[in-house]
Amino acid sequence: MNAWDGISEFIAVSERQSFTAAARQLGISVAQVSRQVTALEEKLGTQLFYRTTRKVSVTEAGQIYYQHCRQLLDGLGEAERAIGNLTEVPRGKLKLTAPTTYGETVIAPLVNDFVARYPDLEVQCRFTNQKLDLVLEGYDMAIRLGRLEGTTGSLMTQQLSTRRLYACAAPGYIAKRGEPHSLSELNHHNCLVGTLDYWRFEEDGRERTIRIHGSIHANSGQALLDAALKGIGIVQLPDYYVDPWIASGDLIPVLTKYQPSDEGIWAIYPTNRHLSPKIRMLVEHLGRYLGQ
Template identity: 35%
Template sequence: MSRIDTLQTFVSVVRARNFTSAADALGVTPSAVSKQISGLEERLGVRLLNRTTRSVSPTEAGQMFYQHCENILESISEAEKLVTDFDVTPRGRLRITAMSNFGRRELARMFHDFSEQYPDISFDLHISDRPLDIVKEGYDFALRIGSLEDSRLIAKPVARQNIVICASPEYLKGWGTPVTLEDLNHHRILMVTNAEFARINWLRQFEKDHGFTLSSVERKLSVNDIDLVYEACLAGMGITAIPTYIADRHLQSGELVRLFSDVEIPVRTIKVVFPQNRYLATKSRAFLDFITRYFDDAGVAASADDY
């Protein structure tokens, strides 16, 4: 009888709370189970179980030993499953939640490319800026920006989201082009206030980094929808800060003009968040590897310093 078999027997006895039920589950006799446990206690030099005529229960040492045995047996099971699944084609359904604007603009192409490579994996995608308990609600992954406050989760940085300050040519024609950051005191500003963007207050960041006050800024529009702010900027309503993945097309066409290109704006990091399980299913490992490569190929991969 190997040590692993003995550990399995001990765990079965603790779970069943008696030798007979444990023996039935293991397909052996109660006397064989009792003999294994006695031998284990003799080898360790400590009593692991309290015995009565009807049941058994772990001693304090036995409870501690039981918890470690469970972890060991679980690790062995996971190791075997990893090897078994290594060459198995990833398949199944992934449940993913993502920020609204990022999800609408970025994920369709990525999911298409992923599906070309992994045709047997399907998606349930939930778009929301509302914080979700992905463990409770059963999601495999979440795409998020911001700090991680749930110790049950792992956050893997996968992409950098660059921010640009811009305005339309029509707005700049009427209000003038700001040359210095202080010039923003004489301009109309459009602010996004939804959960995805609220933590990045670029005006406040400018004040902090450059040591001046933007007390006269006219906050012409504050709204919780970035698309509305973006359309207002295109229409000539004011100046805003926007992710490059939204603004690039109109910057290239000349419908928007980038301002303060020499000023560094804090980069936001997009993270893939997932439950802190020891074992990731083959389909989940495939997605995690793919999304990392996808943003790397796009030239916006997160660096080692991003978090």
């Protein structure tokens, strides 16, 4: 016998507890199923099933053999799907969520490029700063920034790139109020407050959170950026907000020796037995460009 002969028949009978049901599942005759299973038992030198006129049950040896054979058959199916996916192209629907500003300014153009390349793909994007439940709300993928606190075991994660936080102020603000050189000096400055009322720094290799206060509170990075550019106060924002303004000199980084470590930018998607081409290839596309 070939090493695989009788395996599919044996597994079908084990799971269906019936030669007739196994034959129906495999689309072959009951006699053929019986011949294959009997030949397998003779090859192994052991009985795999107890057979009566009313019932078929798996022997102890059959149960052990089934566990190993099921894994082998599943692995073969995975291998075939993996090879098949190499030649597949993204198609169908893909539901994606990302943080509002980062999604609109960075993720959306990259997704649009991807859809332009694969016109059989339809992408639905929702940009929100809420942490949506991917499984419950039917999302294929989420882009998350920073720490992945609370990520469950039902999700897979892949880091695409990093982001850096900058504390910075306009030259006009620094000329008027001076530049802070220590974290304690922030108490004497107008700090533009976002969703959280503290900023993160690192001092002597340890993370520090500094409570801040100021004349403007906003749950919008763009609003805080505008206030900083107008010289109203100091702001702490990710690089994708402030990089162009730092490069032009309209914002000046401060407290750079307390710069916090870079944070991750992540793709998160529900755990599946095999990653579909549309998700796998979009993750690769985003990682390739964000990594630059």
